Amino acid sequence: MLHQETSSWRSPAPRQLLTAARAAFAEHGTEASLRDVARRAGVGIGTLYRHFPTREALLQALMRDRFDGLARRASGLLAEPSPRDALLAWLTAVAAGSATYRGLPESVMAALRDEGSELHASCAAMRAAGSRLLERAQAQGAVRADVTTEELLALAAGVAWAGEQSPNRPQMAQRLLSLVMTGLTH
Structure with a gap:
């Protein structure tokens, strides 16, 4: 069962991360916390770095x-x-x-x-x-x-x-x- 749940889980589309980044950067500038970007997208920081390494x-x-x-x-x-x-x-x-x-x-x-x-x-x-x-x-x-x-x-x-x-x-x-x-x- 765990394998099925894991395999059906999908990483959010980069679009969700970009939407979150737009909001964070608009509010805090380009130095906004990347942890905040990930949080706004509802993911962990590792997921953000997997899509956007820098x-x-x-x-x-x-x-x-x-x-x-x-x-x-x-x-x-x-x-x-x-x-x-x-x-x-x-x-x-x-x-x-x-x-x-x-x-x-x-x-x-x-x-x-x-x-x-x-x-x-x-x-x-x-x-x-x-x-x-x-x-x-x-x-x-x-x-x-x-x-x-x-x-x-x-x-x-x-x-x-x-x-x-x-x-x-x-x-x-x-x-x-x-x-x-x-x-x-x-």
């Missing part, structure tokens, strides 16, 4: 779609008539996405520097797509030629962080992005 693997699973979407958005914005407006639209989306979870901008910037990171491939694809937008804006004289993609992403991460600190999050982020774009064009 915190970065869990973040990667949560953020992959978002980063892929940012890469697609950048590619679509290449067709926009104004390279400056296209870059601003993409930066706005990057900053908004970075503000999803407290601590996410730091995780993204660290992943971009660490090729062994679970998040690196998705971050690198998003970065490459943003580079194409930046290069187009620079080629048209809409953005200073000395600005790098790394600096652009750092600015977006800074805007996201500053927005987290403000009670007027969306308005503050939009104002800061407008100031950033003004600085990038002069």
Whole structure:
């Protein structure tokens, strides 16, 4: 009987763990307790680690779609008539996405520097797509030629962080992005 109960028991789908992680990260940031994530999903910590062996693997699973979407958005914005407006639209989306979870901008910037990171491939694809937008804006004289993609992403991460600190999050982020774009064009 015990064998039948054990064999019929199923590990929760990673989807349940991701749902729990979204809630924990939204409440406590990306450094939320993984034990809390497991508890929210109704499983032990071993089950969480079996599906997501590291915190970065869990973040990667949560953020992959978002980063892929940012890469697609950048590619679509290449067709926009104004390279400056296209870059601003993409930066706005990057900053908004970075503000999803407290601590996410730091995780993204660290992943971009660490090729062994679970998040690196998705971050690198998003970065490459943003580079194409930046290069187009620079080629048209809409953005200073000395600005790098790394600096652009750092600015977006800074805007996201500053927005987290403000009670007027969306308005503050939009104002800061407008100031950033003004600085990038002069």
